[in-house]
Each structure stands twice: as C-alpha cells, then as structure tokens.
Amino acid sequence: MQHIQKSGGTALVPFLIFVFTFLGAGILLDDFYAMPSPVAVVIGIISAFFILKGSINAKVEALIRGCGDTRIMTMCLIYLLAGAFATVSKAVGGVDATVNLGLSLLPVEYLALGIFLLAAFLSTATGTSVGSIVALGPIAVGLAEQSHIALPLLLGALLGGAMFGDNLSFISDTTIAATQTQECSMKDKFRVNMLIAGPAALITILFLLIAGQYPSAAVEVPAVLGDFMFWQIAPYLLVIVLAVMGVNVFVVLTIGTIASGVVGLAYGSLDVLVFSKKVYEGFTGMFEIFLLSMLTGGLAEMVREAGGIQFLLEKVTGAIKGNRSAQLGIGALVGGTNAAIANNTVSIVVTGPVAKEISRSYQVDKRKAAALLDIFSCVVQGLLPYGAQILILLSFTNGTASFADIWANAWYLYLLLLFSLLAIFTPFVDRFLSKQPAAARVAA
Numbered sequence: 327m328q329h330i331q332k333s334g335g336t337a338l339v340p341f342l343i344f345v346f347t348f349l350g351a352g353i354l355l356d357d358f359y360a361m362p363s364p365v366a367v368v369i370g371i372i373s374a375f376f377i378l379k380g381s382i383n384a385k386v387e388a389l390i391r392g393c394g395d396t397r398i399m400t401m402c403l404i405y406l407l408a409g410a411f412a413t414v415s416k417a418v419g420g421v422d423a424t425v426n427l428g429l430s431l432l433p434v435e436y437l438a439l440g441i442f443l444l445a446a447f448l449s450t451a452t453g454t455s456v457g458s459i460v461a462l463g464p465i466a467v468g469l470a471e472q473s474h475i476a477l478p479l480l481l482g483a484l485l486g487g488a489m490f491g492d493n494l495s496f497i498s499d500t501t502i503a504a505t506q507t508q509e510c511s512m513k514d515k516f517r518v519n520m521l522i523a524g525p526a527a528l529i530t531i532l533f534l535l536i537a538g539q540y541p542s543a544a545v546e547v548p549a550v551l552g553d554f555m556f557w558q559i560a561p562y563l564l565v566i567v568l569a570v571m572g573v574n575v576f577v578v579l580t581i582g583t584i585a586s587g588v589v590g591l592a593y594g595s596l597d598v599l600v601f602s603k604k605v606y607e608g609f610t611g612m613f614e615i616f617l618l619s620m621l622t623g624g625l626a627e628m629v630r631e632a633g634g635i636q637f638l639l640e641k642v643t644g645a646i647k648g649n650r651s652a653q654l655g656i657g658a659l660v661g662g663t664n665a666a667i668a669n670n671t672v673s674i675v676v677t678g679p680v681a682k683e684i685s686r687s688y689q690v691d692k693r694k695a696a697a698l699l700d701i702f703s704c705v706v707q708g709l710l711p712y713g714a715q716i717l718i719l720l721s722f723t724n725g726t727a728s729f730a731d732i733w734a735n736a737w738y739l740y741l742l743l744l745f746s747l748l749a750i751f752t753p754f755v756d757r758f759l760s761k762q763p764a765a766a767r768v769a770a
Contacts, residue, residue: 330388330631331379337634339377340625344370345663345676362614363672367621374625378632385628392627393620401506401619405612407579408497412452413608414583414601415561418590421461423558424448437475439534441466442483442738446527449491451562453498455704456714458488463722477727481719482735483534488715489708489739490527492670493700494519497565497579499615499671500700507678508685508696512575514762518697521758522749526741533737557593561586583608615671622675630679638680643687652688653750656681656695657702665710670703691759694749701746708739 347369351361375385392398415421424447431440441462449458466484470477492498496512505515565582583605590596596604629635642659646652659681664673678699685695707713711729719732749755 329380330384330628332633333377333379334633335637337378337629337632338638340370340374341629341634341676343373344622344625348672363669364614364617364621367618367625371621371625371628374628378628380632388628388631389624392624392630395623395627397506397509398620398623401502402616404497404502404506404575404579405499405616405619406609407576407583408453408499408502408608409610409612410605410608411497411561411565411579411583411586412454412457413611414586414590414596414604415452417600417604418561418586418593418595419555419558420562420586421448421452421457423555424451424562427559433538436535436538437469438479438483439531439538441469441480442487442530442534445484445487446490447562449488449498450495451491451566453492453495453501455488455492455708456718458491459484459715459718462488463719467722477723478731478735479537481723481727481732482737485708485715485719485732485736486530486738489704489742490523493523493704493742496575500674500703503619503671503674503678504696504700507674508682508692508699510692510696514693515696515700517762518691518693518755518759519700521755522697522701522745523742526738526745529741530738555593557589561589618672619675622672626676626679635679635683642680642684646684646688649688649690650750652684652690653694653698656684656690657698657746657750659684660699661702661706664703664706670700670707673703673707674699691756693759694755698746698750701742705739705743705746709733709736 344367348361348363348366351366355361371389375382378385424444433440445458445462448461449455452458462484463481466480467477469475470480492500494516495501496516501512501515505512508515561582564585565578568578568581587596587601587605590601591598626635642655643652646655656677660673660677663677664670681695681699682692684690685692708715710716716729716732720727720729
C-alpha cells in the first residue's frame, strides 16, 4: 500500500480550502445554503491532489479508504434510514397530528410554554430543528397576532424547543455524527446530554410558566388545524421508547418506518407503492448529507495521512493544560467551525476526528465528548443570525421581529451553554459517568 508523504501544516490547506469555499460562497451570495456543501468538499479534494506530496495512486487510495471507513458508512446508512422514517411519518400525518394535538391542549396564557414543549417533542421525534420551525413558525406568528402575546417570546420559545430536540434526538444528523465520530452509543450520549440539557429545559419551562402568568391580553386560541388520531403520533413515540431502551439504531429506525407504513396502509393515506416511494424519497432527501459525510471522510483521511491532523492536534493541545481545558477546547473547536460554516452537522463531521484525538490524549470520556460536540454546535447554530433556524423564523414575521428580538428570548440556548460549562468545570457529570459502564458501540 502506498502512502502520502508527510506535509505537516501544509496538509491542512485543502481542508481550509473546503471550509473557506463554503464560507466564502455563503458571504458572497448572502445565503450559506446556496452552494451545495458536497461541491465545496470536492474543491478541497481536488486541491489536495495538487498540494499534498506523494503519488496520485497513494492519494486516490487514501481518499477511497476514508470514504469507505466503517464509521463513515455506518453514519451514512443511519442517515438513509432516518430520512425514510421522517418522510413516511410525515406522509401519514404525523407532523400535523402532533401540532394539532399540542394546540388543542394549550391554555392561552401558556402559549409560549406550549410552543416550547411542542417544538421539543416534534424535533426530538423527527430529528430536525428546521423541520419543526417550518411546521410551527407560521402557527406561532398567527397565535401571537390573535392572542396579543409578544411575538419574540413565542419565537424564542420555538427556537429553544426546536434546538432541544435537535440536540437530543436519536435520529438527528448531529447525534448520528457526534456518536459515530466519537465511537460511542447513542444511548450513552443521550444520558450525558440529558444531564446537561434537562436542567436547562426545566428552568426554561419555569421561566415560561412565570411569563405566562401575565399575558398582555387573553383571547381565545384559534381553532385547531384539523382532526388527528393518536396512531399518527404512535410511530414517533415508538422510536423514542426503543431508542431510550438501547435497541440498535438500525432496528429502531426500520421498525419505526414499518410502523408508520402500517398506520398509513391501515387508514388509507398510503398504499404499498406510495409507501415504497416515500421510503425512497426519504433516502434521496438525505443525499446531500450522505455525500458530504462520505467525501469529508475521504478528505480527512488524505489530510490525516499527510500529517495534517497530527499538526493541528499539536497546535491545539499546546493551549490545553488538562482534562477540563480539553473539554472546553472541543466545544470551542466545533463552535468556532460552526460559526464559520453555519451548519452544525457539517461542523461535527469536520471536527469530530480532531475532537476524538483530543479526548483520547486528555482522558475525556467519549460519551461526554460526543455530548459536548453536539451541544456546542447546536448552541452556536441556534444563535447565528445567518443560520437557517433564525433566518426561517424571521421569514415568517414580515419584518415585525429582528434577530436581536429572538436573541433576547432564546433563554434555553443560554441556559444550555451555562450548564455545559458547569458540566466541564464541575464534577457532577463525571461522577455519573464513573458509575455507568459504556455500552458497546454496536448498540448505537
């Protein structure tokens, strides 16, 4: 087997070309999602063939080896299954049923709390903060108009709930990327994540309860959007329960997809052919993140073999003095990357291998490393004025709210950051981990 020659810090240049191509396109086009991220990776890979030393064959071998890495392929397959489950569940009315159920239970004075809880459940069940915001954003704006409750309060609650679920969901891109890059099970990462996010969510709920005691005007909530059945929501609950029980993620998502299909077949919203088309639609909906993860894995292997990862580790670890600062370094690394490219999943995929080496070098528990990667990326992503979440929220307001208004009410994200720092600099999470044996990664 041929090997790429060691290039030291120069090996990072193709990686930087990828990041700055993606970043530069976003700035120039005023849209960080205008350029498909896999194209930016391909530009980085092409540059690697010119910049890195060694034979063409050695570079091709490293690229293919990285693309076909077991962790990368596992991640990609999970993406496909998660896409199938989310698409089929939505097709049978799962999203609408969840929204309708939540609205039917909301007291007017606690609309903000209800929006937070509804967004949290929906994003946990579907694995996407953007999807939850798209589904609930127009409803939140309409409720604000008809109830006269402050729109920024509802938008902040919606953003917080959506990011809570995105951070914790077993089928979220970020969870899949964090657990696979750190080689830990989703169940273990969920436990650590909940220790940090749980208190933040509870305090947010308390704040929203207090805020709800003083509505500016009490009028009736608009009628529910439509009828719904419990069975439309049941597949979401099934997936959450099975995942918490530690069932293999491939089994969980397969059962969830089949359960959603059975609901659709039983109630006539799907037939066998439409069901198969929706499964395939879910697969194709994950094409970009599938391709991005695979190509990024290939580029990372080229950079690693040329000594780039080792060079970066030496520079980063120079500022790290021990276990605590290593954890803070992991958070800063993924958060800084996310601020640059405005995509939390890409940020985790990009920084995951470096974070893994840092955690190994400074004895950071891999379960905690995975949780910190996901949390810091979600906090930064949720607060970016040019991130998809805030941009979509603002698009529903017709100029009646600004990102500063949303920042002022994004209470959950600030509390999540606070409890993350407490988890780093106090021993309460570490004590929990010392009493909990890590699950086998195959049970991810």
